[in-house]
Amino acid sequence: MKPILPGATVGVLGSGQLGRMFAIAARRMGYRVHTLSPDFDTPTGQVADVEIIASYDDLDAIERFARGVSAVTFEFENVPARTAEAAARHAPVRPAGEVLHTTQHRIREKTFLSNAGLPVTPFRTVRTADDLALAMEQLGCPSILKTAGFGYDGKGQVRITSSDGAAGAWASIGGVEAVLEKFIPFECEVSVVAARSASGQYLDWGVMENSHRNGILDVTVSPARIPDRVASDAREIARTVLEKLDVVGVLCVEFFVEPGGGLIINELAPRPHNSGHLTFDASVTSQFEQQLRAVCGLSLGSTELMQPAAMANLLGDLWGDGEPDWAAACEVPNVKLHLYGKLEARPGRKMGHLTAIGGTAGEAEEAVLRARELLTEARPKPRAG
Numbered sequence: 001m002k003p004i005l006p007g008a009t010v011g012v013l014g015s016g017q018l019g020r021m022f023a024i025a026a027r028r029m030g031y032r033v034h035t036l037s038p039d040f041d042t043p044t045g046q047v048a049d050v051e052i053i054a055s056y057d058d059l060d061a062i063e064r065f066a067r068g069v070s071a072v073t074f075e076f077e078n079v080p081a082r083t084a085e086a087a088a089r090h091a092p093v094r095p096a097g098e099v100l101h102t103t104q105h106r107i108r109e110k111t112f113l114s115n116a117g118l119p120v121t122p123f124r125t126v127r128t129a130d131d132l133a134l135a136m137e138q139l140g141c142p143s144i145l146k147t148a149g150f151g152y153d154g155k156g157q158v159r160i161t162s163s164d165g166a167a168g169a170w171a172s173i174g175g176v177e178a179v180l181e182k183f184i185p186f187e188c189e190v191s192v193v194a195a196r197s198a199s200g201q202y203l204d205w206g207v208m209e210n211s212h213r214n215g216i217l218d219v220t221v222s223p224a225r226i227p228d229r230v231a232s233d234a235r236e237i238a239r240t241v242l243e244k245l246d247v248v249g250v251l252c253v254e255f256f257v258e259p260g261g262g263l264i265i266n267e268l269a270p271r272p273h274n275s276g277h278l279t280f281d282a283s284v285t286s287q288f289e290q291q292l293r294a295v296c297g298l299s300l301g302s303t304e305l306m307q308p309a310a311m312a313n314l315l316g317d318l319w320g321d322g323e324p325d326w327a328a329a330c331e332v333p334n335v336k337l338h339l340y341g342k343l344e345a346r347p348g349r350k351m352g353h354l355t356a357i358g359g360t361a362g363e364a365e366e367a368v369l370r371a372r373e374l375l376t377e378a379r380p381k382p383r384a385g
């Protein structure tokens with residue numbers, strides 16, 4: 001394929017923080033960026049050349065958008081597949097709409113993984129309350145009920161600890177199409193963010209270690225503190241996933257690490273991933289620049305980690321008692337601050353992140369957690385009683 005060179009315009013479907021960091025990387029390399037979403041003054045729109053406000057279901061607007069760019073990518077997977085198809089009539093869409101179609105729906109995603117012989121959590125498809133009862137008999141408890149579509153950051157899922165909880169769980173997700181997954185005891189959660197070009201070149205950023213709070217990623221450490229054999233297996237599985245899906249772009253594979261070192265795929269994300277944000281500061285080529293390179297048909301850049309790093313998310317909860325103390329966090333010299341330009345802070349909403357580098361992964365983690373503590377440490381404490 002003929003490369004799309006600097007000076008060209010790349011379109012982004014979606015307008016959140018992933019698109020923002022993609023646009024920053026693209027602008028740095030001399031590309032122009034157009035973004036389309038239903039929202040105004042968005043994280044991506046604030047740094048893009050053009051922000052188009054339109055529904056993803058407005059296929060005429062989607063086609064006009066695609067005619068004005070040289071290639072289209074997306075920054076979240078809940079863009080309707082028909083939207084990607086409409087864009088593809090006028091510009092290459094990378095990753096392809098077929099990748100989006102598979103990975104935005106848990107039943108299709110898990111069926112793909114299972115059919116490919118890849119390690120996936122035991123699951124059953126649930127479309128009715130009777131399906132759920134049968135699935136619970138087969139998988140047992142505890143188990144996790146997840147909506148088939150539009151779930152992320154712990155949304156659209158509920159843990160079931162006994163058969164008595166089935167009716168309440170089914171009602172809590174609105175009785176929509178779902179999957180029931182067997183609960184897998186695990187030692188830790190890790191991810192592999194990887195990229196693949198149209199020519200089949202493959203690179204990844206190694207294995208990252210993740211900790212979550214309330215279903216939302218809290219801290220990522222790289223490299224993951226796991227045995228080399230487990231890390232090698234995770235990277236090989238990720239490569240297989242990207243090759244079997246024929247991904248052109250960036251995709252993240254999330255894993256559970258079992259007590260014996262076994263790996264189970266939890267989810268796929270066909271785009272840059274929260275756990276890869278630290279690559280912006282710690283790697284030769286960030287996940288966002290790599291997405292651009294893959295989309296534009298350029299050679300992939302080095303994914304070498306220049307120093308161990310850690311990332312801590314900043315959720316809207318930090319704003320509960322006022323503006324965080326940014327100056328205090330910036331006193332930690334090996335920490336970088338990233339804010340996403342979101343107009344309203346809400347509990348659980350990702351508003352930014354901190355990245356720290358250090359001599360070891362543990363030192364980086366300690367620094368980033370300390371910097372986050374400093375954001376609220378100087379605030380007056382409410383009086384007791």
